[in-house]
Amino acid sequence: DAKTTQPTSMDCAEGRAANLPCNHSTISGNEYVYWYRQIHSQGPQYIIHGLKNNETNEMASLIITEDRKSSTLILPHATLRDTAVYYCIVAPETDSWGKFQFGAGTQVVVTP
Amino acid sequence: KAGVTQTPRYLIKTRGQQVTLSCSPISGHRSVSWYQQTPGQGLQFLFEYFSETQRNKGNFPGRFSGRQFSNSRSEMNVSTLELGDSALYLCASSYQSPHTDTQYFGPGTRLTVL
Numbered sequence: 001d002a003k004t005t006q007p008t009s010m011d012c013a014e015g016r017a018a019n020l021p022c023n024h025s026t027i028s029g030n031e032y033v034y035w036y037r038q039i040h041s042q043g044p045q046y047i048i049h050g051l052k053n054n055e056t057n058e059m060a061s062l063i064i065t066e067d068r069k070s071s072t073l074i075l076p077h078a079t080l081r082d083t084a085v086y087y088c089i090v091a092p093e094t095d096s097w098g099k100f101q102f103g104a105g106t107q108v109v110v111t112p
Numbered sequence: 113k114a115g116v117t118q119t120p121r122y123l124i125k126t127r128g129q130q131v132t133l134s135c136s137p138i139s140g141h142r143s144v145s146w147y148q149q150t151p152g153q154g155l156q157f158l159f160e161y162f163s164e165t166q167r168n169k170g171n172f173p174g175r176f177s178g179r180q181f182s183n184s185r186s187e188m189n190v191s192t193l194e195l196g197d198s199a200l201y202l203c204a205s206s207y208q209s210p211h212t213d214t215q216y217f218g219p220g221t222r223l224t225v226l
Contacts, residue, residue: 043217095209097145098168102155
């Protein structure tokens with residue numbers, strides 16, 4: 001399975017866009033990119049996922065490069081409640097959640 | 113609808129004891145997965161149950177076991193507890209499988225082994 005590389009931490013000003021990078025240079029053609037986040041003392045929360053096209057939902061946008069070797073999660077207007085650890089996961093098309101490997105993630109701190 | 117619930121939320125045990133944790137998935141969800149989260153190892157997959165059958169298992173010793181009941185509620189058991197088993201144990205549920213469904217996590221059970 002492909003692995004991901006994320007920065008250890010990032011700071012972001014409240015109200016500004018937060019751009020979280022993820023490198024997955026060994027991704028295979030049938031592997032999806034998923035993003036989750038975990039707010040302190042809570043379970044992880046699904047944010048968004050995509051295969052090759054850019055995706056947007058009410059929480060965030062996911063931009064995947066044309067070669068699919070990297071992606072960026074964009075939180076358009078960060079709030080203090082977005083402070084969390086953000087996980088980028090690459091997973092194949094599978095019938096089991098066991099293929100989802102959570103790495104160390106990026107600790108994002110949103111400051112006033 | 114109600115989210116994933118886990119009981120108890122906090123637990124203190126001593127080495128050598130055993131412990132059973134419970135997870136109630138979102139109504140209608142048939143897949144329940146368990147994870148262990150520690151500061152050193154991060155979030156690690158333990159096992160997944162779907163319709164009472166174990167669908168996948170992570171790389172944990174046999175002391176860790178689980179089961180799922182016909183109402184999709186799940187339990188995990190850890191026997192002969194070790195200090196290193198101190199962790200946050202998370203349960204997650206989904207209707208069926210990845211890519212078509214979203215996985216929802218519970219708040220976790222914080223286990224401390226003394």
